[in-house]
Amino acid sequence: MDKNNCSVDLRKLILMLSIVSGLVIVVSAFYAAYSVQRQQLIQASLANNYVYADKLAKTTDDFLGSAQQQLMFSAAVLSGKLNDKSTLASEVDRIRLQTDSFNSVLIVDVTTEVLATSPEALQITGLKLSTPGVLESIRQRAPVISNPYVSTAGNLLIFISHPIFSGNGDYLGFVAGTVYLKKKSALHRLLGEHYHKDGSYIYVVDQNRRLIYHPNAARLGETVDNNPLIDRLVQGDEGESIIVNSEGVEMLTGFAIARKTGWGVVAQRPMRAALAPLDNLMQQVVYKTLPAVILCFVVIVWSAKKISMPLRMLADGAQRMNDDGTEKNIQNVKSWYFEAQELKKAMLLGVGLLHGNIRKLREDLHKDPLTGLGNRRSLDAALQKFKNLQMDFSVLSIDIDYFKTVNDTHGHDVGDTVLQHLAQFLSHICRVDDVPCRVGGEEFIILLPGTHKVDAAKIAERLRQNVEATEIPVVGKITISVGISCYPEDARDVFAVFKHGDEMLYQAKRHGRNRVEVFRPARADAEASA
Numbered sequence: 056m057d058k059n060n061c062s063v064d065l066r067k068l069i070l071m072l073s074i075v076s077g078l079v080i081v082v083s084a085f086y087a088a089y090s091v092q093r094q095q096l097i098q099a100s101l102a103n104n105y106v107y108a109d110k111l112a113k114t115t116d117d118f119l120g121s122a123q124q125q126l127m128f129s130a131a132v133l134s135g136k137l138n139d140k141s142t143l144a145s146e147v148d149r150i151r152l153q154t155d156s157f158n159s160v161l162i163v164d165v166t167t168e169v170l171a172t173s174p175e176a177l178q179i180t181g182l183k184l185s186t187p188g189v190l191e192s193i194r195q196r197a198p199v200i201s202n203p204y205v206s207t208a209g210n211l212l213i214f215i216s217h218p219i220f221s222g223n224g225d226y227l228g229f230v231a232g233t234v235y236l237k238k239k240s241a242l243h244r245l246l247g248e249h250y251h252k253d254g255s256y257i258y259v260v261d262q263n264r265r266l267i268y269h270p271n272a273a274r275l276g277e278t279v280d281n282n283p284l285i286d287r288l289v290q291g292d293e294g295e296s297i298i299v300n301s302e303g304v305e306m307l308t309g310f311a312i313a314r315k316t317g318w319g320v321v322a323q324r325p326m327r328a329a330l331a332p333l334d335n336l337m338q339q340v341v342y343k344t345l346p347a348v349i350l351c352f353v354v355i356v357w358s359a360k361k362i363s364m365p366l367r368m369l370a371d372g373a374q375r376m377n378d379d380g381t382e383k384n385i386q387n388v389k390s391w392y393f394e395a396q397e398l399k400k401a402m403l404l405g406v407g408l409l410h411g412n413i414r415k416l417r418e419d420l421h422k423d424p425l426t427g428l429g430n431r432r433s434l435d436a437a438l439q440k441f442k443n444l445q446m447d448f449s450v451l452s453i454d455i456d457y458f459k460t461v462n463d464t465h466g467h468d469v470g471d472t473v474l475q476h477l478a479q480f481l482s483h484i485c486r487v488d489d490v491p492c493r494v495g496g497e498e499f500i501i502l503l504p505g506t507h508k509v510d511a512a513k514i515a516e517r518l519r520q521n522v523e524a525t526e527i528p529v530v531g532k533i534t535i536s537v538g539i540s541c542y543p544e545d546a547r548d549v550f551a552v553f554k555h556g557d558e559m560l561y562q563a564k565r566h567g568r569n570r571v572e573v574f575r576p577a578r579a580d581a582e583a584s585a
């Protein structure tokens with residue numbers, strides 16, 4: 056098959072397969088390592104975020120618990136002193152300034168009238184308030200942590216209160232602190248400290264799906280619906296999850312509940328940020344393993360070449376089976392492994408047989424199958440050769456006398472035997488360069504290169520005598536007639552030389568057969584004019 060038409064070159068195929076399998080191995084090894092590491096990193100990050108959210112939830116609980124304790128302590132101090140304006144004023148200042156837990160502190164009596172407030176700048180002392188925090192505190196007469204709401208002064212806040220009872224258990228009012236959600240507050244410090252710079256953030260949502268804390272201040276107070284994660288938080292669920300946030304960023308999320316308020320604390324980190332160290336690590340791995348991988352590929356290419364080379368050379372040999380040098384080329388192929396060795400042996404055997412057959416076919420093409428002498432093709436080839444070499448030659452045109460009688464008397468097969476016998480006679484008298492041929496039924500020609508008329512006549516005469524003297528089985532003795540002409544002595548045209556030879560043969564027949572007649576131009580002319 057032609058190399059160019061061949062669908063795949065073996066060397067390229069081996070090379071391609073080796074490289075592809077090498078790549079597949081390397082890439083899948085990398086991919087497997089990357090996937091495992093990635094999964095581990097995601098799990099670790101999710102777990103971290105959950106721990107983080109849980110810790111913040113507990114810290115928030117602790118903060119609120121501590122805030123309530125402060126108010127409880129103050130409520131005990133204030134019991135029986137609600138009429139003491141200066142005590143009330145100094146107590147609200149103490150609570151606010153000493154602990155820094157509240158943005159504002161106020162004392163309210165049972166009629167909802169504000170008895171004292173810190174800071175004074177709020178200017179609500181003496182006012183009766185009907186905010187959700189005040190009303191809930193009055194109604195419950197128990198410690199309260201309100202849901203977020205907007206205060207009279209327009210601040211989004213939560214309201215933490217503790218009831219004040221007299222010595223004999225009468226409800227007198229409450230002391231309360233507010234924590235602003237949109238302005239700086241203790242809660243902000245608590246949650247904001249943990250804010251990551253890599254896109255990680257936390258947010259807190261209350262039971263009404265309202266954002267209590269969010270790094271984006273504009274969203275504070277916003278009620279978030281249609282958020283599966285917040286749905287879970289509202290149901291009291293805790294755990295970890297991979298979600299896509301409102302900005303379409305994939306987030307690794309941990310979420311936990313602050314028990315005192317039921318608030319959900321969500322800590323989340325962008326997947327990309329969590330995996331960034333892994334990407335760096337894999338980059339390093341790639342850089343470090345690259346030389347080994349390149350070396351591997353060089354070895355693969357070299358091996359592929361080494362393996363395919365003998366096969367390539369054998370394939371080349373197969374493409375040129377007919378050429379004479381092919382056998383030698385195949386011999387030279389270095390078949391260093393078993394399969395190539397066997398292939399080489401088989402090909403050498405094949406080439407040997409092929410060349411043998413070709414040789415035989417060529418010979419057969421130029422041979423008369425009955426007698427083994429040359430045929431008309433070999434005669435033409437010999438003439439071409441003499442012409443090329445500018446060689447003189449003589450032509451003996453030979454015909455068996457009365458051959459028809461032989462056939463008629465003894466049968467065609469015996470006639471064939473006679474032809475074979477005559478062929479043997481011809482072969483015996485021929486030298487190496489002479490060309491004996493059978494050109495018709497019982498017509499033979501011998502070309503005698505470098506032989507002139509006199510010698511040709513002697514050879515023909517000797518042949519004639521030998522044939523005449525030899526007994527052929529079944530048939531007995533036969534005779535032959537021979538006509539002789541020479542090139543270029545008798546004609547410069549080869550065709551004419553043969554014609555003269557034929558004429559001489561028929562002349563021998565006419566003159567009684569069993570004769571040798573030599574063409575003589577002058578005499579031929581004379582005969583022609585007579």
Ligand SMILES: Nc1nc2c(ncn2[C@@H]2O[C@H](COP(=O)(O)OP(=O)(O)OP(=O)(O)O)[C@@H](O)[C@H]2O)c(=O)[nH]1
Nearest residue numbers: 454455456457458459460462467468470471496497
């Ligand atoms: N056995 C056999 N006979 C052949 C073959 N080719 C031709 N012949 C016979 O050779 C004979 C030739 O006879 P003719 O050319 O008529 O003449 P002849 O009998 O040889 O007589 P002259 O040539 O005149 O001496 C014919 O009978 C052909 O059938 C062959 O291959 N085998």
